[in-house]
Amino acid sequence: MSRGRWAGDLxxxxxxAFTGGREGWIRALLTGVGVGLGVALLLLTAAVPSILDTRHQREAARQDYLLSPAKIPAADDTVVVAHTDTVWHDQDVRGRLLQPEGAKAPLPPGIDRFPAVGExxxxxxxxxxxxxxxxxxxHERLPGKVVGTIGDSGLIGSHELAYYAGSxxxxxLIGKASVERIDHFGDTSDQGSEPLDPVLLLLVLMVFVVLLTPVAIFVATAVRFGGEQRDRRLAALRLIGCDGGMARRIAAGEALAGSVLGLAFGVGFFLAGAQLAGSIELFGISIFPDYLTPSPVLALLVAVAVPATAVLVTLFSLRRVVIEPLGVVRTSGPGRRRLWWRLLLPLLGLLMLAPMIGKGNSxxxxxxxxVSFGVLALLVGITALLPWVVERVVGRLDGGPVSWQLAVRRLxxxxxxxxxxxxxxxxAVAGAIALQMLFSGVDADYTKSTGKDPSRTQMEVDLGSATAPDGIAGKLRETRGVRQAVALSETSFAGRPAGTEDTVQIMVGxxxxxxxxxxxSACRDGDVFVSSAAFADPASRKLMTPGHTVWVDPTYSGGTKGVEARWTLPAELGRAQVRKDALRTDLTGLLVTPSALPAKARPSLSSSVYLLLDPKVPESDATEEVRTAALRAAPLANxxxxxxxxxxxxxxxxxxxLFVGAAAVLALIGASLLVSQLEQLRERKKLLSSLIAFGTRRRTLTLSVLWQTTIPITLGLLLAVVVGLTLGGVLMKMTAVPLRVDWPSVLSMTGFGAAIVLAVTLLSLPALLRLMRPDGLRTE
Structure with a gap:
């Protein structure tokens, strides 16, 4: 057949698609909206590389850490930066204090001048x-008054909380309490990031496949809107002389037009969503609208794949339909669906995944x-199995109230x-169940114990080398919500002022x-104790001999040459048994009361205050009170x-x-289901009007529509649970973790899917009630 004939038929x-009067425009509009929602999400996915790359570039451009151990001397082009990050009700606040040291000091991105002290x-x-x-x-925690705002180039997200203050x-303080001198902002190193381990890479693949598969299915479903009216139109074309092949090509042309309209809608939805993106924050992640720039290659792939899918799906749906001049044979009752070929896709998926069972990270x-094609085959297999399951189950249903019988007969x-x-x-539910099982299975591998006991201490204030830690502890002890505050400091000593030998820990408090x-038991200021855990190392035990001379803060342990403090250990050292619930688990040296340590050694101490909160005060309030009091007492405290x-x-x-992507997919699911439901109700307008005209109660028809939704969604969710558990089990075996079913998560995912369908059904009820009028039988 010539290309011209194909082009003419299409x-x-x-x-x-656009000249069928009001009905034709409504059908085209519904198809365009359905396809457009899917296209918008596909374009969003195509923009993910741009989002990640732009966020990384913004973060790298404002980096203010020294990447090399070499110290930079003060100069006309240097600036001293102190990190003063904090948290406000679980929201991170990025803080920086700036002290320029010359006229050529580099400015951080996003501001046009250095703020003065107090600004x-x-x-x-x-x-x-x-x-x-x-x-x-x-307000009390921040170091100055607001004199300007940081531009987009200095932020990684529209909802990021950040400030630059003059100091x-x-x-x-350079080298202490996160204070550094730099001569430029930005990471100029070309060091690549460490590659993902195999299990994390598998998780990334799974997230993309599971989130995008429902989108592709919705797009394929949307191009089939108005199928019954299209069949009647094709029968009329056969009556005026079209052959079967030409009718199918015309149907493909309708689908192609709808998909092109859907592409236009999708671009519009995407652009509108991009402008809205700047005002949205999901799970602590926000972006700027200009981040959403789809990859040209991926965008082109979407533009080609969607129309091609529309044509192929239409031709596939008509493969067993006989279009005759007086009607479509499908309306007289389809043949029984066969099961054997519907099982091929899931089996093929399992065969693809089977060779990777037991690999894990090793x-x-x-x-x-x-992985991608195996998971895709299993999930798409649901779409092949579900029509067979629905047909077999509803074929055996009988009896019941009128609403039930109407629904069953329609199905x-x-x-x-x-x-x-x-x-x-x-x-979507099957993929969510599989992902939930996989995440719960590998969660323990990526969750490590910190060795900290929150029942002993809820908060820690790291003072660095700040002086008078006991005084700061006293101020924190008076803070609302604090029940107990103890200050502990740490340094080290060795047998020589410089060398290569190991050092021994000193805890001071x-x-x-x-x-x-x-x-x-007995303790007074001036006492020194040896930790019970210190006797495991003979070399350290020798250094802790009473009366032995040691050097505190030796040069090779990080101290500065010339400031090492000489200390002669007391003639009597007490023995102390480490508590099982000690605040620190690394007690391997001496425990010293403050006056026992020489004054010259005190600048080498690194101090922290450990806080036990008052349970009578809400934890969130007590936490914020502590953060504010700590930063008032020690502005550079962490x-x-x-x-x-x-x-x-x-x-x-x-x-x-995953959570951000799932939120976008669920929004698409809800919107697409609503469009699909409205399209089906529109096709049944005359049938509903006929039943109302013959005296059928509105309540009966409404219940029948609800049953028509409930029965297939129940069967679909049951099938989703079976496939999801199967896929989740295979993925857990692939990652070499024990097979375990998290039933609460399975039930919650299933219930969530059912809730979406229920919500969509309820939203479609007003349209249903408008359609249930006898004047719907009027025709023009």
């Missing part, structure tokens, strides 16, 4: 937060192509349409503080909240990406 189909530039989000009520403690007297990288006549409507949600570490476990940053990033 062009005729495209004209039919600060803040991000727009922080400026808005400071204007809101209830932020008095945050002085920072130079003497068996090399997983084959990304086998028996068009089970394929009902299955298509829930295909996407079933695939008053008797109350030391009792939080060890069991001691405040930490103790946690018993800590999760890998990369693992957490992937989890966050």
């Amino acid at each position: 062009a005729m189909g495209a004209r039919f 600060m530039y803040v991000s727009p989000a922080l400026a808005d937060l400071l204007k809101s009520s209830g932020t008095g403690l945050l 002085e007297h920072l130079a003497p 068996g090399g990288n997983f084959n990304p192509y086998l 028996q006549l068009s089970s394929g349409t009902a299955a298509r409507m829930v295909n996407g949600i079933a695939v 008053d008797c109350t503080a030391l009792r939080e570490l060890v069991k001691i 405040v930490w909240t103790w946690q018993s476990t800590q999760r890998s940053t990369r693992y957490d990033t992937i989890r966050t990406g």
